[in-house]
Amino acid sequence: MTPMSALKDRLRSDLTASIKAREEIRSSTLRMVLSAITNAEVAGKQARELSDDDIVGVLSTEAKKRREAAGAFEDGGRPEMAERERAEAAVIADYLPEPLSEAEIQEIVTEAIAQTGAAGEGMRAMGKVMGVVQPKVKGRADGAAVAAEVRRQLAGGS
DSSP, X not given: OOOOOHHHHHHHHHHHHHHHTXXXXXXXXXXXXXXHHHHHHXXXXXXXXXXXXXXXXXXXXXXXXXXXXXXXHHHTTOHHHXXXXXXXXXXXXXXXXXXXXXHHXXXXXXXXXXXXXXXXXXXXXXXXXXXXXXXXXXXXXXXXXXXXXXXXXXTTOO
């Protein structure tokens, strides 16, 4: 058996601590995140141990689900459920890397456009630029915000 990733280990020990402290939202959120990680490990043809980067990807997905659900509950007139989703998102955010600022995203996109030589190609180069940008921002920025910035710069609005 391969050694457990440091992040997964931290999630497990924090779960134990939150159960002992009777922190209901934190412990239920950590249980849910650990089960999502386990599901990701057994998905596919062969079970495998996830790396910290893979776990950050799972955490990002879970955080995005919480943000979207909070918005949906808010729109549906269920503020108490929206609040719970936001609380769960805050717990998950504790385990994600520091998010990138708008200026940092702009800088990464500008570098990627220069690196790929996509400046004059317009929107056709979107895939090429996103391919370079995605690994740099993974887990630290919302994909939609990054795509919007790439579109803006490729359209000549830098």
